[in-house]
Amino acid sequence: MTTIATPIKQEKSNGSFTDNNQTDKTMKALVYHGPGKKSWEDKPKPGIKEPTDAVVKILKTTICGTDLHIMKGDVPAVTDGRIIGHEGVGIIEEVGNAVSNFKKGDHVLISCITSCGKCEYCKKAMYSHCEKGGWILGNLIDGCQAEYVRIPYADNSLYPIPAGADEEALVMLSDILPTGFECGVLNGKVKPGDTIAIVGAGPIGMAALLTAQFFSPAEIIMIDLDDNRLNVSKTFGATNIINSSSENVIEKIMNLTNGKGVDTAIEAVGVAATFELCEGIVAAGGRIANIGVHGKPVTLHMETLWSRNITITTQLVDTSTTPMLFKTVQSKKIDPNKLITHHFRLDQVMEAYETFGNAGKEKALKVILTA
Numbered sequence: 001m002t003t004i005a006t007p008i009k010q011e012k013s014n015g016s017f018t019d020n021n022q023t024d025k026t027m028k029a030l031v032y033h034g035p036g037k038k039s040w041e042d043k044p045k046p047g048i049k050e051p052t053d054a055v056v057k058i059l060k061t062t063i064c065g066t067d068l069h070i071m072k073g074d075v076p077a078v079t080d081g082r083i084i085g086h087e088g089v090g091i092i093e094e095v096g097n098a099v100s101n102f103k104k105g106d107h108v109l110i111s112c113i114t115s116c117g118k119c120e121y122c123k124k125a126m127y128s129h130c131e132k133g134g135w136i137l138g139n140l141i142d143g144c145q146a147e148y149v150r151i152p153y154a155d156n157s158l159y160p161i162p163a164g165a166d167e168e169a170l171v172m173l174s175d176i177l178p179t180g181f182e183c184g185v186l187n188g189k190v191k192p193g194d195t196i197a198i199v200g201a202g203p204i205g206m207a208a209l210l211t212a213q214f215f216s217p218a219e220i221i222m223i224d225l226d227d228n229r230l231n232v233s234k235t236f237g238a239t240n241i242i243n244s245s246s247e248n249v250i251e252k253i254m255n256l257t258n259g260k261g262v263d264t265a266i267e268a269v270g271v272a273a274t275f276e277l278c279e280g281i282v283a284a285g286g287r288i289a290n291i292g293v294h295g296k297p298v299t300l301h302m303e304t305l306w307s308r309n310i311t312i313t314t315q316l317v318d319t320s321t322t323p324m325l326f327k328t329v330q331s332k333k334i335d336p337n338k339l340i341t342h343h344f345r346l347d348q349v350m351e352a353y354e355t356f357g358n359a360g361k362e363k364a365l366k367v368i369l370t371a
């Protein structure tokens with residue numbers, strides 16, 4: 001990190017002059033203005049509000065499927081004027097005086113989950129339910145699709161990035177890798193030799209596919225409506241793919257498993273049909289691990305499941321496995337770069353939303369926005 005000793009004059013696009021040593025108090029950010037409305041506009045640059053805060057200058061960020069839900073108005077907690085985004089890497093710009101793990105100039109990974117580290121839930125590593133944090137970034141407070149972001153409880157909510165690390169790959173650690181791993185693979189108790197099915201081959205399903213392979217399941221069956229995503233999943237380690245728009249999934253899975261079903265069914269879509277599909281394909285003694293965000297009720301078929309010794313789990317990602325996953329990325333046990341299909345500059349974020357919002361047509365998985 002180089003510090004600028006003397007202000008350097010720069011010409012702004014409007015012809016006026018400013019210096020670049022922090023006297024400019026505005027920044028650009030992607031702002032939500034109600035369902036279907038967003039803009040890339042000037043916002044005040046965030047500062048330290050609490051001694052436990054850090055302000056991070058964004059280097060790379062991305063768009064999540066959840067941001068698309070927000071844009072549709074599915075997350076009413078997000079109000080007009082909110083800067084959205086909850087994933088990214090950056091450089092510490094400023095820290096509050098209670099922050100002891102980080103200093104100005106440190107490269108950091110931002111977790112989508114904010115953790116105070118002190119409350120009852122944080123003490124149980126259930127950071128998603130932190131009484132002062134949880135999923136607040138780009139939701140209840142301004143988020144990462146901006147030039148700068150304020151991170152509360154920085155000591156617990158940021159991770160240091162060592163020099164030379166692949167920062168694009170690390171962006172996948174802010175949300176999707178811990179989500180696929182914790183809510184899908186760990187809750188689904190994937191074991192060596194198991195047969196598992198992952199319903200949904202979006203970034204989250206793909207993250208479950210990559211991290212399930214830590215445990216060497218014998219068969220990984222991917223199910224989706226999109227042939228491109230299914231074909232990509234084969235290159236990531238899927239042993240079988242099923243397009244549920246043209247094939248009978250239950251019949252095909254029963255054929256593949258001698259009529260038994262799968263040991264673990266991971267739901268990575270978030271609609272009733274896919275959860276109920278998991279109920280139909282889980283083997284006796286098996287597990288359904290739900291990841292998807294559901295907006296509508298689903299039917300629990302107790303008339304068939306009551307006797308089948310199954311377990312159903314749900315979870316909002318805690319990101320408690322981020323340090324471990326960080327090591328697996330650093331050691332190249334997994335390569336999350338595979339999930340990145342498109343690159344944009346941060347100021348092209350509106351275009352990036354178009355691409356990510358038409359993921360099927362654009363063959364998009366994750367987009368990287370570079371400041």
Ligand SMILES: NC(=O)c1ccc[n+]([C@@H]2O[C@H](COP(=O)([O-])OP(=O)(O)OC[C@H]3O[C@@H](n4cnc5c(N)ncnc54)[C@H](O)[C@@H]3O)[C@@H](O)[C@H]2O)c1
Pocket residue numbers: 064065066069175179183199200201202203204205223224225226229244268269270271273274290291292293294315316317359
């Ligand atoms: N539990 C958590 O903490 C958590 C965290 C992050 C995201 N999520 C949720 O995980 C889910 C997946 O996220 P994503 O970013 O991968 O979403 P995505 O929209 O990119 O991917 C979903 C995939 O499901 C497929 N699909 C849709 N309907 C289907 C159907 N009827 N049958 C089979 N496939 C179908 C789509 O083709 C797509 O490939 C979303 O609901 C998201 O909100 C949960």
Ligand SMILES: [Zn+2]
Pocket residue numbers: 064065066067086112175
């Ligand atoms: Zn997300």
Ligand SMILES: [Zn+2]
Pocket residue numbers: 115116117118119120121122129130131132133
């Ligand atoms: Zn807490």
